[in-house]
Amino acid sequence: MIELAPLSMRPHDVIDTPGHHHWRRLGLQAAYYGLCSVLMLMFLFPILWSLLTSFETAAEASASPPLYWPSRFSLENYRNLANYGQGIGRYLGNSAGVASMTVLFTLVLATLGGYGFSRFTFPGRHALFMLILATLMIPFQSILNPLFVLLRLLHLQDTQLGLALVYTTFQLPFAVFMMRNAFDAVPRDIEEAAVLDGCSPLGLLLRVMLPLVGPGLATVALFAFFGSWNELLAALILISDSRAFTLPVMLINAQSGQLGSVNWGLMQAGIVLSIVPCAALFLLLQRYYIQGLIAGAVKA
Amino acid sequence: MLALLGLRAPRGRAGLLFILPCLAVTTLFFIVPLLMTAWMSLNNWPLLGHPSFTGLKNYLDLFHDASFWGSVLFTVKYTLVVTPAIFLFAFALALLVHRGVRFVGIFRTAYFLPVVIGMTTASLLWTWLFNDQVGIFSAVLMDLGWIDEPVQWLGDTYSALASIVVMVLWKAAGFTMVILLVGMQAIPVDLYEAASLDGARWWAQVRHITIPLMRRTFALALTMSFIGSFLAFEQFFVMTRGGPFNSTITVVHWIYRASFTYFKLGYGAAMSVVLLLMLLVLSAVQLYLLRDER
Numbered sequence: 145m146i147e148l149a150p151l152s153m154r155p156h157d158v159i160d161t162p163g164h165h166h167w168r169r170l171g172l173q174a175a176y177y178g179l180c181s182v183l184m185l186m187f188l189f190p191i192l193w194s195l196l197t198s199f200e201t202a203a204e205a206s207a208s209p210p211l212y213w214p215s216r217f218s219l220e221n222y223r224n225l226a227n228y229g230q231g232i233g234r235y236l237g238n239s240a241g242v243a244s245m246t247v248l249f250t251l252v253l254a255t256l257g258g259y260g261f262s263r264f265t266f267p268g269r270h271a272l273f274m275l276i277l278a279t280l281m282i283p284f285q286s287i288l289n290p291l292f293v294l295l296r297l298l299h300l301q302d303t304q305l306g307l308a309l310v311y312t313t314f315q316l317p318f319a320v321f322m323m324r325n326a327f328d329a330v331p332r333d334i335e336e337a338a339v340l341d342g343c344s345p346l347g348l349l350l351r352v353m354l355p356l357v358g359p360g361l362a363t364v365a366l367f368a369f370f371g372s373w374n375e376l377l378a379a380l381i382l383i384s385d386s387r388a389f390t391l392p393v394m395l396i397n398a399q400s401g402q403l404g405s406v407n408w409g410l411m412q413a414g415i416v417l418s419i420v421p422c423a424a425l426f427l428l429l430q431r432y433y434i435q436g437l438i439a440g441a442v443k444a
Numbered sequence: 445m446l447a448l449l450g451l452r453a454p455r456g457r458a459g460l461l462f463i464l465p466c467l468a469v470t471t472l473f474f475i476v477p478l479l480m481t482a483w484m485s486l487n488n489w490p491l492l493g494h495p496s497f498t499g500l501k502n503y504l505d506l507f508h509d510a511s512f513w514g515s516v517l518f519t520v521k522y523t524l525v526v527t528p529a530i531f532l533f534a535f536a537l538a539l540l541v542h543r544g545v546r547f548v549g550i551f552r553t554a555y556f557l558p559v560v561i562g563m564t565t566a567s568l569l570w571t572w573l574f575n576d577q578v579g580i581f582s583a584v585l586m587d588l589g590w591i592d593e594p595v596q597w598l599g600d601t602y603s604a605l606a607s608i609v610v611m612v613l614w615k616a617a618g619f620t621m622v623i624l625l626v627g628m629q630a631i632p633v634d635l636y637e638a639a640s641l642d643g644a645r646w647w648a649q650v651r652h653i654t655i656p657l658m659r660r661t662f663a664l665a666l667t668m669s670f671i672g673s674f675l676a677f678e679q680f681f682v683m684t685r686g687g688p689f690n691s692t693i694t695v696v697h698w699i700y701r702a703s704f705t706y707f708k709l710g711y712g713a714a715m716s717v718v719l720l721l722m723l724l725v726l727s728a729v730q731l732y733l734l735r736d737e738r
Contacts, residue, residue, distance in 0.1 A: 146552035146622070177547070180540060184554040187614065191557070193580060194569055208577040209586065209594075249469075257466035264459020272463060279474050281727040283675050285696045286716035289489075289709045290480030291473065313473035316466055345458045374562025376678050377696070381704060392564040396682065399568055408578050411568060418565045426560040430553065433560070434622060441623050441664060 146434055191419060198222070198412035205409025221409035225417070228398060228410060230387055236417065238304060239373055239391040245308035246372035247365050250315045254364050255357075257316075258323025259349050263335070273324070280317045288381050295382055302385040310382065311372040318440060319364040325439060326360025327353065363436035366429055370422060391418050481713045481720070489710030502714035511690065512715060515698040516722075522694065523673040526609050530669050531662075533613050534620035539650065541621075542628045552625075556618035563615065567682035570611040574598055574683070601691040604684045608692075612679060616672075620665045627661025628654060660734060667730035674726065695719055 197205050198221050200214040205221060225232045261273050291310055292301075300306030330353060338352045354361075376392045383389060389397070395414050399406060426433055485502055489495040506512055541552050558566060573579050576594035585591045597607045631654065639649050677696040680686060686693040686701070693701070699719065703712030 146549055146556060176540075176545075180547075180551045183537070183540075184551055187554050187558060187618075190569055190573060190614065191561075193573070206578060209583040210578050210580055253466040253469060256462045260459045260462025264462065266457070266459040269459070272467065276466070276470055279470065281724060282474075282478065282720060283723050285675055285677070285699070286720040286723070287474065287477040287481055288700075289484060289703050289713045289716060290477035292703075293480065293484070293489075293709070294473075294477060309469065310473055313469055316470055320466055345462075349462075370560055370562075374564065376562070376564040376681075377700065381700070392562060395568055396564065399571065399682070408572060408575075411572060415565055415569050419561050422560045422562070423557065426557065427553070430556075437619070437622055438626050441626065441668075 146430060191423075194412045194415050194419075197409065198416045200409060202407065202409045205412060206407065221413040224407065224410045225413045229389075229394065232394075232414070232417070234387065235389055235391050235394040238388060241304045242308050242311065242379075242390060243369050243372045245304060246311040246315065247368045249308060249312040250319050250368040251361060251365055253312065253316060254319035254323045255349070255354070255361070257320040258325075258360075259327050259353065261320065261324045262327035273320075276317050276320055284314050285377060288378060291378070292381050302383055302388045304388070307379060307382055307390070308372070310378055311368070311375060314378075315364075315368045315371055318367060318436075322364050322436060322439060323357065323360050326357040330356045359432055359435065362429060362432040363439075366425060366433050367436055369425065373418075373422065481716050484710050484713035485717050487710045489708070489713065491704070491707035491709060495710065498710070502711050505711065506714050506718065511693075512695075512698060514690075515693045515695050518692060519674060519676065519694045522605065522608075522676060523670055525605065526612055526673050527666060527670045529609055529613060530617055530620050531666055534617045534624055534665070537617060537621045538624040538628055539654075542625055552621075555621060558615045559618045561615070563678040564682060566611065566615045567679045570607075570614075571598070571683050574607050598684050600688060604688075604692055608679050608683055611683070612673075616669065620669055623665045623668070624658070624661060627658045627664075630661075631657050663730075663733040667726070667733060671723065671726050671730070674723070 196214070197210075199217055199219070200211070200221070201216070201218040202220045202224060204211055204214055204218075229235070257276075261269065295301045295306045295310070298306070300309070334352060334356070335348055338348050343352065374392065375390075376396070379390045379393050380396075383393060386397075391414070395411070395418065398414060399411060484495070486497060486499060487495040488498045488501070537555055541548050541555070561569075573581055574597040576582050576596050576599075579594075579597075581597065582591070582594040586594065596603075598604045635653050635657075636649055639653060644652070675696055676694045677700070680692050680694050680697055681700075684692045686697055695715070696719070699712050699715045702715060703709050
């Protein structure tokens with residue numbers, strides 16, 4: 145559940161004064177929770193509706209007008225999806241491969257970079273940090289044409305590695321910023337002791353510091369995962385071989401339909417598969433996600 | 445701090461080594477492409493085959509390209525509609541869930557959940573909800589007897605725009621809500637307590653305490669969603685494919701089409717440079733609005 149730092153309690157929340165105010169207060173409370181719940185249903189409905197439909201038979205899922213409740217439970221849409229194109233396993237694998245490489249590269253580069261910016265003084269430190277942050281002001285959408293040319297030149301076109309490197313680059317400004325802050329928050333006497341014990345800078349980072357910046361790492365990893373798992377435009381441009389399609393690109397193609405007809409049940413199964421990892425990671429680790437969001441916002 | 449300088453100074457070189465990897469990747473995949481965008485924009489650059497230098501021709505063509513400026517105009521229109529819509533909705537949500545009452549965490553989580561779903565997935569999902577044959581919206585309205593035949597929600601420009609704004613509200617309001625919540629909770633509680641003792645009702649407190657003290661957060665939330673909306677692509681690419689009659693094409697969509705449907709990478713690069721300049725202006729405005737006044 146999204147918890148924010150000390151929540152303000154207004155005086156009127158605290159005391160429930162008895163008497164004729166009591167009924168009015170109860171009514172207000174009912175109205176409040178009613179409104180919040182209706183809104184919650186509105187936000188969750190599209191997801192739940194898609195989930196329900198994905199478990200209908202293919203025929204019922206494409207029925208017009210749509211059914212409000214399926215006649216029976218079926219995995220037909222998921223079976224159809226499993227056999228779609230190269231098989232859903234390939235596209236899921238592509239997306240998972242690109243996402244895990246992006247997460248890994250981002251973690252390694254941002255940890256090293258954040259540590260370097262936080263703990264060392266060297267000429268141009270401030271300018272280089274600003275340079276990396278400044279790339280945030282330039283939309284990645286405006287450098288995709290050269291990236292297409294560049295990846296072809298490097299023979300990285302249609303590869304998971306190429307796409308992951310591009311995604312990593314897009315993640316770096318935020319990730320380095322996040323990790324520098326995480327290292328800044330670690331008290332310096334911890335390292336002093338380790339240095340006196342003869343620890344090398346890299347050993348210091350790996351053995352002493354890394355365990356202390358866990359939350360920062362979690363935040364960076366989450367943003368890198370969401371960023372790469374959900375990205376469409378760069379994948380559309382940099383991947384042209386249908387065997388290398390990521391999940392969003394594959395779903396776009398499936399929605400375009402074969403011979404003009406869309407298999408709506410299959411689409412819902414695909415949409416559910418694309419939502420599940422994001423929703424699960426967010427629900428499990430939302431504290432870190434929200435922290436990253438707040439840190440990014442405060443910086444601006 | 446000063447005592448540590450002695451410890452840190454000799455390790456200066458090592459510092460450079462630590463930042464070298466991320467610097468290298470940023471240079472290769474960001475700085476170099478950025479310079480290449482500028483260079484490509486001065487060339488006739490086909491998808492395959494050799495580029496040829498054409499100077500400012502792409503920019504001159506661009507200047508007279510009504511469809512590009514049409515896409516700029518549409519993007520501005522979309523941004524001007526969706527930004528205040530997200531802001532007002534998110535502000536209402538934030539007011540609703542900013543108190544620490546029971547279950548409030550569950551509500552916040554539910555309102556935020558669509559943010560982590562990809563824009564592509566969200567667009568595909570809502571295309572289905574809006575579909576006239578199999579979509580739930582038309583079906584429910586017909587069963588209620590409010591309409592006689594299914595509505596083509598995405599069929600004409602304004603109804604498509606409105607439909608996409610509804611989808612984006614669902615998808616993005618939670619993000620702005622959290623930004624606003626952070627600002628809202630930075631306001632000292634005693635201000636509300638004092639106002640409450642003076643007999644100020646809820647709305648008076650919102651008007652005279654919350655809103656004036658959140659100016660900076662408002663500026664942040666508005667500029668962030670303005671910039672985000674200006675770069676809109678997926679929702680239009682998926683939900684309207686730019687139609688009907690190319691009336692809902694955004695700038696990014698148009699750059700993509702010029703570059704990879706018409707294979708004019710140089711021309712697309714020139715458009716990218718224009719987009720980039722527009723975004724730099726927006727970022728400068730953002731920095732100006734968020735400058736530290738103290």
